Each structure stands twice: as C-alpha cells, then as structure tokens.
Amino acid sequence: MKHVIYQMDIIPGDPEANRLKVGKWVKEIAQKEQPDIVVLPEMWTTAYTLEDLENYADTDGEPTTSFLQHLAKMYHINIIGGSIANMKNGKIYNTSIVVNREGELVYTYDKIHLVPMLDEPVYLTGGAEKVQVFELDGVKMGIIICYDLRFPELARKLALEGAEVMYVVAEWPTVRKDHWKALQIARAIENQFFVVSCNRIGEYNNEDFAGTSMMIDPRGKILKVGSETEEETLIESITLDLVKEIRKDVPIFKSRVPHMY
Numbered sequence: 001m002k003h004v005i006y007q008m009d010i011i012p013g014d015p016e017a018n019r020l021k022v023g024k025w026v027k028e029i030a031q032k033e034q035p036d037i038v039v040l041p042e043m044w045t046t047a048y049t050l051e052d053l054e055n056y057a058d059t060d061g062e063p064t065t066s067f068l069q070h071l072a073k074m075y076h077i078n079i080i081g082g083s084i085a086n087m088k089n090g091k092i093y094n095t096s097i098v099v100n101r102e103g104e105l106v107y108t109y110d111k112i113h114l115v116p117m118l119d120e121p122v123y124l125t126g127g128a129e130k131v132q133v134f135e136l137d138g139v140k141m142g143i144i145i146c147y148d149l150r151f152p153e154l155a156r157k158l159a160l161e162g163a164e165v166m167y168v169v170a171e172w173p174t175v176r177k178d179h180w181k182a183l184q185i186a187r188a189i190e191n192q193f194f195v196v197s198c199n200r201i202g203e204y205n206n207e208d209f210a211g212t213s214m215m216i217d218p219r220g221k222i223l224k225v226g227s228e229t230e231e232e233t234l235i236e237s238i239t240l241d242l243v244k245e246i247r248k249d250v251p252i253f254k255s256r257v258p259h260m261y
C-alpha cells in the first residue's frame, strides 16, 4: 500500500486557501506517484485559530467532506483527511474524515481527548462517539488525533478490533517533540501494527510545530521520517504481511491476560 503524507504548513484562518493548496498537491502527487492512500494533518483547513473558529469551521463537515470526496473519486485514491474544525448543533468538534477511492465517506471521528495545554477544551467539544476501525481496500485501520496518542488504551482498542494500520494526524508542538517520536514508536511496538503519522510544520501564535511525520512498521522500525521544519511529501509503501509475521514471532495478543488487569 503506497502511502503519501503531506507534512504541510497551514495558512491560518483561510480554509479556502488551504483547500486550494491541498487540491493542487493531491493532483500533482496522484498523477506522479499513483498512491493508494494520502494523509493530511490535523486542523488543516484553519490551523489552531481557536478564538475565531466560529467563522472558519465547516458545518456538518461541509464543504470539506465534499471537496475530499471529489478529489478521491477524481484521482482514484483513498484519503485520510486529517481533521477539520467542524460545527455541529452549535458546538465545534475536531473531526477526522476518511474517504475511499470511490469518493465514499467511510468514517468520521471527533477527537475525544482535548488538549488542556492548547486551551482546546475552552473552544472545542470532545467527541462522544466510540472509536471504531474502518476499512480501506479491504484493510482494517484506525485513526487518532494528536493528543490521543498519549492514551495507549485507545490505540489498543483499535488493535483488538483488528486494525493493522493506525494513522495519527497532528499539530504537535516542537516543545514536546521527543514525546511525539517516542510515543509513536511505542504504540507501533506494543500493538504490532503500522503507525503512519502526519504532523504540520511551521508556526502559529508563538507555537512551533514539530513535523517529523513518520511511517513505523509493526516491529518499531522507522521506515520514513520527515524533517522538523520543512514542508515535505513523504512517500513509502507498507507491506501488511509484516503484521502477521511479528504477531507470530512475538505473540503478545495470545499472551494477554486481560482479566488480571
């Protein structure tokens, strides 16, 4: 499965400009690389313009969902659409969107864990629906958003439901970049699945973002890693057989004794 990650810089508070930017990038990369899956970062339409999100947020996922569906169908690619600020019933959520090659909306997820360090709980509402796995090209997968990475029980639930790949879409700050790297590797090793992440780079509101988007295999080997500061496109194919291989070699899912803890 050929993956392409867009480690992008985000234009603050200008969803239309960011959609144009993503549309241009998808067109180029789809024609040049014919990827199976492209991955976008967290809150890529607005950046963390929290105080003004009422003006910039999508409503019930639109217009961004239709925009991604159109791109997916046109270029016949699956899209892990990062996340967007999304107004629903007067509340704003941080919502991930996943679209398949046919342009069908496969899954949405509202970020459950809101970040106190960035004042997210003041401006956003936490998701109230349970995380689930979804399928693209017949493969079970999961998606989490940024701060969710700190909650291993969330990643474990996805693994237990059969996820072989977990996507992490993020705007993770540079100040905690060591945590970003270590936690991704840990989640891959402990769940024996691929971790594919997309973090933004650049700066907003005196916060630098850490880039370092990654593709990590189920043994914890880093297959690809982005720079800390540059807008980049990362390209790598993953071989899903590795999930079965490591789970046979080190059978942690058979060794678990959940009723003891």
Ligand SMILES: O=C(O)CCC(=O)C(=O)O
Binding pocket: 042, 115, 118, 145, 146, 147, 148, 150, 170, 171, 172, 173, 176, 179
């Ligand atoms: O957990 C962290 O250190 C960063 C989390 C974050 O920036 C986010 O969820 O947007």
